[in-house]
């Protein structure tokens with residue numbers, strides 16, 4: 001671990017937060033997971049990875065057989081970076097550890113969007129970090145194709161602690177697809193992922209993350225986003241496969257005027273899954289806007305769908321929308337939308353609806369000749385396909401693919 | 412084509428339609444008049460087979476088959492279609508997908524965009540079904556779906572309510588097409604139309620009419636004559652006339 005760029009203060013704060021339980025989500029015993037992993041060899045040509053691995057990655061939007069479709073690729077298996085390459089001038093893609101060595105100034109960005117002592121998970125990521133990705137677009141550079149990153153857990157019982165850093169410099173444009181997956185279905189493990197995003201003045205960052213975990217996995221992402229003047233951050237998150245426990249509450253801070261943030265998330269909770277997922281936007285500059293849209297489906301698991309908008313100055317505008325669909329007797333969806341206005345003149349609103357599919361809607365479709373199952377499928381498909389404005393067509397196709405795959409399993 | 416024999420229907424345990432008998436022949440269009448709350452929609456919903464509209468007596472025979480206890484989708488597949496008075500909003504499902512679903516296996520050259528164009532609904536294809544639709548848009552969207560479904564027997568629940576003067580001719584034209592009213596002979600499609608204003612009768616050549624009052628049928632006859640008598644004497648006139 002390069003100590004050069006690491007601040008001693010951060011380390012000390014992490015040490016003090018070692019035992020600090022997270023404010024949300026069920027507690028996890030960090031000692032139950034191993035910190036040591038066997039090394040995986042570097043792959044110059046990722047298309048030569050085992051077919052099964054490639055397929056798992058493909059399900060999360062990570063394409064390894066056609067490098068022309070991506071402007072860069074980063075692959076990490078357990079603690080090893082097995083491939084890392086930028087495919088366009090003005091883009092940087094590498095391990096975040098390597099990046100800290102290469103650019104000592106990066107220490108200014110390290111733990112600025114996420115607090116190192118937020119809880120024991122951030123602390124563990126500081127104390128036991130192994131890589132994670134660094135992706136950066138230089139000023140004015142527009143990525144032609146999406147850049148993809150995959151964090152893959154192959155070793156049973158491992159705790160993967162990654163720290164990602166993403167910078168869209170002034171006037172740049174970046175689309176990132178991140179896929180997180182595990183090897184076989186019986187995989188047990190812990191994934192801790194710190195992600196810090198910096199969207200500079202006039203830059204646009206689209207971040208699409210697909211999680212394909214396994215029924216015994218515990219997952220604790222910790223994300224912070226800082227958006228400067230006129231910057232745009234669009235996040236699309238999907239977790240459609242079973243996971244034992246997932247808790248995250250990415251927080252975007254609109255620090256520059258007219259900054260825009262949009263969070264879309266689609267969650268499906270199978271029996272045995274507990275998801276506590278929210279999105280938070282702090283509107284701290286005039287003219288900044290936030291939109292949070294979440295769709296939650298339970299087929300027997302529990303989903304706590306949160307949203308929090310904070311209007312610190314005026315004028316700002318924010319809207320939260322949470323819709324939940326209960327497809328089984330056992331499932332539970334708890335929507336917790338929060339609006340917090342600190343000054344006069346903030347415009348914050350929310351709508352939330354949780355329930356079963358209305359019988360009237362099913363019958364309406366049946367009156368057009370669809371069977372009951374077909375009618376339910378059509379309604380669920382519609383529910384899952386969140387309208388995402390401003391998404392590049394390739395990304396849209398990727399998301400649609402993920403939805404189609406899960407639909408088959410759902411129905 | 413459709414025979415309703417001594418049908419009684421209740422909704423939420425309340426008897427609404429009492430002992431009704433009506434027939435609609437192949438190629439025939441029947442008009443159903445009646446005041447608000449008289450049970451017209453209830454009768455149509457029972458014919459379509461919605462479980463909330465419970466048949467307590469009598470039977471419904473379609474194309475010679477007793478369909479009284481068939482589920483909605485099977486009736487639809489047998490060739491019954493309905494234009495809803497107040498269809499539900501289906502969030503998430505786009506009009507285009509809905510119309511595609513109505514088409515089913517059929518691919519007899521029906522071009523969704525072309526049909527939408529004719530119904531002046533192109534902008535609605537990418538919107539969620541009935542979400543924020545205006546009154547007139549709802550009717551035309553219902554028609555677009557029916558055109559795709561191409562049923563043999565069409566239940567039309569107030570297709571002319573809330574439709575403006577320009578759109579009424581469009582709606583009328585489409586209903587004619589659905590009912591093959593343009594054909595002089597060998598019509599195979601039949602219909603049952605509910606209307607209050609009778610505007611639709613300016614476009615659709617209906618054969619017979621009847622008046623539904625207090626959940627029963629009170630008067631049968633020529634659509635235009637009945638309409639004009641309702642206009643002059645009100646529905647009370649019908650009640651008196653029968654006695």
Ligand SMILES: Nc1ncnc2c1ncn2[C@@H]1O[C@H](COP(=O)(O)OP(=O)(O)OP(=O)(O)O)[C@@H](O)[C@H]1O
Pocket residue numbers: 422423425427445446447448449450451452453454496
């Ligand atoms: N779900 C229900 N619960 C209770 N009563 C109902 C229900 N649905 C219908 N009714 C009642 O049944 C009666 C007949 O309703 P229906 O909708 O069939 O009338 P209609 O003749 O179509 O009237 P309109 O001309 O206003 O459309 C009304 O009194 C109505 O309130």
Ligand SMILES: [Mg+2]
Pocket residue numbers: 451452453496568
């Ligand atoms: Mg009615």
